[in-house]
Amino acid sequence: MKYSKKDQTRKNVRENSLKQTKKQTKIAGGDFIDKLHAYRDLHAHALFSSLGRIVAEPFNSIMTISVLAIAISFVSGFHILAVNIQQLAGHIEASNQLSLFLRDDVSDVHANKLAESIRQNINVQNVKIITREEAAAEFQTYSGFGAAINELEKNPLPIVLQVLPKKSLEDRRGLEALQKEFQQSPEVDVAQMDLQWIERLHSIISIVTLFTSMLNILLGAAVLLIIGNTVRIELHNRREEVVIEKLVGATNSFIRRPFLYAGFWIGFISGVSAWFIVTVLMLIVRQGIERLSDLYGGSFHLLFLSLTDTLALITISSLLGILASWVVISYQMHSTKLK
């Protein structure tokens, strides 16, 4: 009886102390606002201390970031190349016209007669004759080789009949049939579908785009691996610190936080550097391209990375940095059991 009473009081004391500690842990660290401030301070500290570490070792940081910036500038360079090629292709409007290049010995009169007979064709809407003189004038205006033409004794350009088929004849097969029909006539040297040019150009562009997007995936993987390796080395160097933090009760997310910020900074700075590299390179080649464009009628203007492109570039490289360090830190924490 006596014993059980003693036990009871002991139990009560223990329960009371338990309640007290619970209460203590509840009020520990001040009120909610204070904790929120503390949380914000933690993030701010991780953000700036990780940047500080990058700056503290300029040689290593510059090497890593340069490699990354070059890889990322390849990606954005490919992108801007694709954008510009597509712009170039966009200027060439898709049309269902046929160009008939007549033989050299066909005279203007004969050509007119031929055009008239073609106009009678039920599938043809209109025919336009481009005489040798007109072709030479056009060539002089747009090609930039006008002087060369004047040097020649005889105009080498053939008469061209531009045939505009009826609207109903939109499909390829109909156009092909029409092309074959014209190819049969003795006056025609070459019957060319304008559509073919555009199709060829587009298929070349799509192959190039596919190839560059595959390269971009590889380069993205390289960026991930480089950042991952950098963070792994950083973790190795700070292993002691991590162990001590764990010993005094740090959670995995506390340990991970500064490394995630380090990954973010590496990605962010590399992204900004890559933008800089691409822009400088484009400024260098711009003059040449504008001059070339002038020679072809000046309709093409070099496109730079747009604001959206730039934001996407920097965001994606920052996210890659965070992702890479997340994967590495999580893997290292599981495999080496930093306990």
Added chain:
Amino acid sequence: MDGQDLGLAKEHQLPFIRRKMGVIYQDYKLLYDRTVFDNIALPLIIAGYGHHEVTRRVRAALDKVNLTGKEKKYPLALSGGEQQRVGIARAVVNKPPIIIADEPTGNLDPELSAEIMLLFSQFQQVGVTVLIASHDISLITQLNHRVLKLDHGQLVAS
């Protein structure tokens, strides 16, 4: 501990259990690239205390271990005894109910050891459970507290 079976604790609970224990190590386990203040503040920062609370508590802990005025120094600028006192301040700053000291005087001379042990006695006076592992039997007997004697992991005397 604290009504929780440590044998059943899950891995994700470990950090929170560690926060309820102040552990002191033979080799201090301090961060040598951080000041005394930052070393002691570490458990509080990890537990998410606000700036003012951290400063207040670190000051109190420094005062308890007689290191007031040295918060801006780096651990390497301190003597062994002082470094161990930084370790102790870090262990008690979170006001844990249990303090575990693993050979806390292993690297210290007898005078400093006695000083450290006195410090532990003071914590014990205010209601903290203090568990000290040591092979310095004379030092332990001076304290006049319960001694658990272990031999190859077996309890041989109490």
